[in-house]
Amino acid sequence: QQQVKQSPQSLIVQKGGISIINCAYENTAFDYFPWYQQFPGKGPALLIAIRPDVSEKKEGRFTISFNKSAKQFSLHIMDSQPGDSATYFCAASSDSSASKIIFGSGTRLSIRP
Amino acid sequence: GAVVSQHPSWVICKSGTSVKIECRSLDFQATTMFWYRQFPKQSLMLMATSNEGSKATYEQGVEKDKFLINHASLTLSTLTVTSAHPEDSSFYICSALFGGAYEQYFGPGTRLTVT
Numbered sequence: 001q002q003q004v005k006q007s008p009q010s011l012i013v014q015k016g017g018i019s020i021i022n023c024a025y026e027n028t029a030f031d032y033f034p035w036y037q038q039f040p041g042k043g044p045a046l047l048i049a050i051r052p053d054v055s056e057k058k059e060g061r062f063t064i065s066f067n068k069s070a071k072q073f074s075l076h077i078m079d080s081q082p083g084d085s086a087t088y089f090c091a092a093s094s095d096s097s098a099s100k101i102i103f104g105s106g107t108r109l110s111i112r113p
Numbered sequence: 114g115a116v117v118s119q120h121p122s123w124v125i126c127k128s129g130t131s132v133k134i135e136c137r138s139l140d141f142q143a144t145t146m147f148w149y150r151q152f153p154k155q156s157l158m159l160m161a162t163s164n165e166g167s168k169a170t171y172e173q174g175v176e177k178d179k180f181l182i183n184h185a186s187l188t189l190s191t192l193t194v195t196s197a198h199p200e201d202s203s204f205y206i207c208s209a210l211f212g213g214a215y216e217q218y219f220g221p222g223t224r225l226t227v228t
Contacts, residue, residue: 016132032215042159043119043206043219089156093215099145101217103156 004061004092006104014112019077020105021028022089029056030092034101035064038087047088080111114148115211119220126197126227134223135195136207142187143209147217148180153202163190197227 006023013019023033030051049055050064050073050100052096057064063076077084116139123197125131126164136146144165148156149157158162170184181193190209194201204224 034215034217036219041204041222041224043117043208043222046216047216049216095215099210099215099217100147100162106153106157108156112217 004090004102004104006090006107008107010108010110012110012112013080015080015082017080017111019080019084019109019111020074021088021090021109022072022074023104024072025072025092027092027094028056029094030102031095032044032093033066033073034091034093035062035093036089036103038089038106044089075107077109080109082111082113085109085111115216115218117207117209117218117220119205119207119223121192121223122221123224124226128198128227129196131189131193131195132197132225134205134207136190136192136220138188138209138211138218141209141211143190143211145189146184147208147210148182148190148192149208150197150208151206151222153204157206160192170221181186194225197225199227201225202227210213 004025012036034049035047038044048059048062052068061078064074088107091101093101118137120135143220146163148160151157157195160175163182165184173175184190208219
């Protein structure tokens with residue numbers, strides 16, 4: 001019940017295309033859903049986050065779509081660029097879990113020029 | 114803002130020795146920090162929660178006597194890998210809880226290689 005399932009494991013997108021990564025969770029106590037971007041040999045960087053009281057959040061080219069009833073959320077990267085090539089992790093957290101973050105398994109995104 | 118640093122960025126040590134990794138929040142105070150371990154091409158695995166002024170809380174399966182955590186100030190937490198063995202070789206990442214209850218900012222990680 002604590003898991004966050006992420007798909008796909010890897011994704012190749014042409015430059016300028018839309019990259020879509022999906023996640024699903026079981027624990028309805030989760031109330032904070034961040035996305036992290038990680039480059040090789042670096043720590044994860046917070047990209048964008050959403051709470052379940054909204055269905056969508058957009059920051060620049062990055063958009064989170066959230067479906068509370070389906071317990072699913074996704075990251076859309078518009079106009080994908082080679083510099084977006086990285087590993088992306090979805091995650092979930094709740095106040096009742098002492099702010100511990102449960103990470104998805106990660107998606108390795110490659111943007112082809 | 115919300116910058117977290119780690120030192121060293123990489124370390125090589127011999128089997129049986131101990132190594133200390135520092136995690137600092139540079140521009141904010143963090144009462145709570147977290148330590149993660151990441152194997153190649155895998156996700157982050159939470160090892161322990163570090164609270165300033167109190168004992169760390171370890172996740173199930175993590176040996177507290179092997180991975181010593183000290184959070185002596187609001188800006189510094191340390192992880193000491195004691196009697197390191199080759200299987201402890203990994204990428205260790207810390208994070209600090211910023212502001213409210215949820216936002217965590219991560220350090221750049223420390224690559225530990227035990228020979």
